[in-house]
Amino acid sequence: MPEVDCLADLSASRYDSPMQSLKKERVSIMVTDAIKEIINVENLKPGDKLYSEKELVKKLEVSRSSIREALRMLEVSGVVKVYQGKGVFVSDPSEQSHPVKNWVVENAEALREHFEVRLLIEPHAASLACRFAEQKDLEALQSCYDTFVEKVKTGDVIESISSDSAFHLAVAKATKNRTLAVLMRTMDQTLNEGWYASLHAPGRLESSIAEHGRLLQAILDHDQEEASQAMEDHLRNALKDIQHYFGTL
Template sequence: MGPLDKLQPIDITPSASEKVAERLMGLIASGNIAPGDKLPSENELAKALHVSRPVVREALRGMTMMGVVQTRQGGGSYVTDLKPNRLMAPLSFVLSLQDYSLESLFTARTVIDGGLAAEAARNVTAAQLERFAELVEVAYRTVGDAVAFRVADVEFHELIGTAANNAFLDQVSRSLYSLAVDQRRKASEIPGVLDQSARDHDAIVSALVARDSKAAEAAMAAHVAHIRKTTLDVLAGADPIPFRIR
């Protein structure tokens, strides 16, 4: 018995393509169609579901945008590896199009990044702790070079997500980090700002070394609060919030 034998005909409605996608997503979620499997042809799906090929094609297009399906060279649609970073990619795009207040962004970062830091304290490996120590040294060494500091800062925050061992939260955190980059870049050029960030990184890593989840969460929350304040200072007298975050 193949996966198509489990399909039931659906009515043709204005949302027929969505129903096709939902039916296929159900088969994937249940394990009847696995990551990497080739999907039946558009014609086979259309016959099984009693819809037109354009309806199937539209459903597959939507699933492709979601990162669930991909077209490979030589033809045919396949289920992707379904890894979180692929499935969460649309989130970054959606967030970049929306109007959010800076306050809501930093509130979200406090919750997500703080939670990740707490998880990192529980799950961080010895090798990761060594790299964290190196990144703290880099932070102190590059407080006079904003570009170099920002490069290391990206790795620092990504390593927090990796150490937390929660791929979904990690991807959300990376999406939030990418917002308001221009404003944070300007803030990083204010004297003293990077010195504070270096100390913040040091405090976070100290909590990770101690495997103290509460201290790690608190240290990350303090770090985000400092970033929020300096970013708002840069915007003082400029564009009022809420504004479009870019």
């Protein structure tokens, strides 16, 4: 039976070179695609057990955190189901009327905690970015924003989520506070469910364009109060949309 032996092999058909692709796209997105490809190539059916995290790390030659992030994305999408202590199994999409909604309901407490932490950290980060961002940071923020807008227009939710989180990470990096930047990166790698859930709510991607634009302009203007408020409003709106659309939290 044919197999996908490594992430580089899978990406070769989509990009000119694997190293170039890593610069264009977050590893977790590539891993997500690679796992989907494994399911297709090896003809795995609903209920079949997928490789373990350890086996996927070895097979795709990426970090365990990237594997876990990809599996979370796939679980929210209804592609796989992760059972603690048992492993990862292929799901049956036809049995799920709304896999994202099902996931949100099952993980409501984790999502509440996710937004609680972000509301504590990110408005302050936006304020600090106004004070300490250098020209290269402002250019990076503008680039991240432009990429996010482009991805939303293509309708690719997964790449839009990647671009959304990249924008938030750029804000954290602009603070020049290394501890804060590391904390945000860790959250992005291990607590990304809030991004994933909120951006599946109808209209949230489009609303995020305007909200990111407001935040970006405030940072460009070095308006600390407006930047902090823009970030808080953005996060609260995302939470509100989850509550309204998914009927939970």
